[in-house]
Amino acid sequence: MSQTLKIEEARPLELVTGQRASAPQANTAANTAAINVDHVFKRFGSKKGDVQAVSDASLTIARGEFVSIVGPSGCGKSTLLNMIAGLMPVSDGRIEVLGKPVKGPVHELGVVFQQHLLLPWRTILNNVLLQIEVRNLNRAEYLPRAQQLLKRVGLGDFAERFPDELSGGMNQRAAIVRGLMHDPGVLLMDEPFGALDAMTRDQMCLDFHQLSREQGKTVLFITHSITEAVFLSNRVVVMSPRPGRIEEIVPIELAGERHVDIRDEAEFTRYTRHIRRIFEKMGVLKEERRS
Structure with missing residues (x-):
């Protein structure tokens, strides 16, 4: 038996809660919460009957x-995010963002989607400032912030270019800047x-x-990548297949400042393996193990 396996058996992931999160985390005081999702359900009607998308989250x-x-x-990941953003009503339950019940679109949020959704006829600078125009804020006051953020993400020299002149990664950086332009306290990111x-x-x-560390934002980040989730997060929420429920919440106790080499460390591997095994138990991942 290898040393790695001995370590795992000696420390059976005590850093992981190992429980279903049917209620908000007890160690997070309600008055410090940025987002509170309380027993939320979402059902969609269809000709063949209701479809339960999210169950008791x-x-x-x-x-x-x-x-x-x-x-x-x-499994309802994006549905949950859209309900938090106020873009979709809950069927049952309650959601609060920054202490206020969500009853419609939450203007204090920033949202970044999988597709950058930049307008092709606007320059990169004008695309990120669109957030300011839509909110009827003073463009001149936010122009220095737009320029500073674009420079921070490596797009300072491309502010006057158009989206079709840039790569996908560069456009996605611009989309993140657009989401941060009005300085939201909470950022929702859907893959x-x-x-x-x-x-x-x-x-x-x-x-x-x-x-994200520099900006100090609250971030809810949806991804299919277990490695990505562990690398970025303080906690990883594992959802079950539809009807989506929160199967387990895994605290990630790694160094605050993370570098690419951390993915080679035993502690990082322990987290990713644990999350994979949750999916194996649910039948989402299936692997034939050789004896």
């Missing part, structure tokens, strides 16, 4: 916390790196980790 996210949600396709090639995705992951 409860989650509390503290201000300044980075939380990722992982789960199989169609923002999903359409990128593997190398660009790794770089975006590194860049966004640094940027």
Whole structure:
């Protein structure tokens, strides 16, 4: 038996809660919560009957916390994010953002989607400032912030270019800047790196980790990548297949400042393996193990 296996048996992931999160986390005080999801259900009507998309989801996210949600396709991850953003009503339950009940679109949020959705006829600078125009804020006051953020993500020299002149990764960086333009306290990200090639995705992951730490935002991040979720997060929420429920919440107790080499460390591997095994138990991942 290898030393790695001996370590795992001696420490059976005591860092992991090992329980279903049917209620908000007790160690997160309600008055410090940025997002509070309380026994939320979502049903969609159809000719063949209602479809239960999200079932009894409860989650509390503290201000300044980075939380990722992982789960199989169609499990309700994006549905949950859209309900938090106020873009879709809940069927049952309650959601609060920054202490206020969600009853419609939440203007204090920033949202970044999988596709960058930049307008092709506007320059990169004008695309990120569109957020300001839509909110009827003073463009001149936010222009220095736009220029500073574009420079921070490596697009300072491309502010006057158009989206079709830039790569997918560069456009996605612009979309993240657009989401940060009005300085939201909470940022919701729905598979923002999903359409990128593997190398660009790794770089975006590194860049966004640094940027999110600098900005100090609360981030709810949806991804299909277990490695990405562990790398970025303070906690990883594991969702079951539809009807989507929160199967387990895994605290990630790694160093705050993370570098690419951390993915080679035993502690990092322990987290990713644990999350994979949750999916194996649910039948989402199936692997024939040789004796």
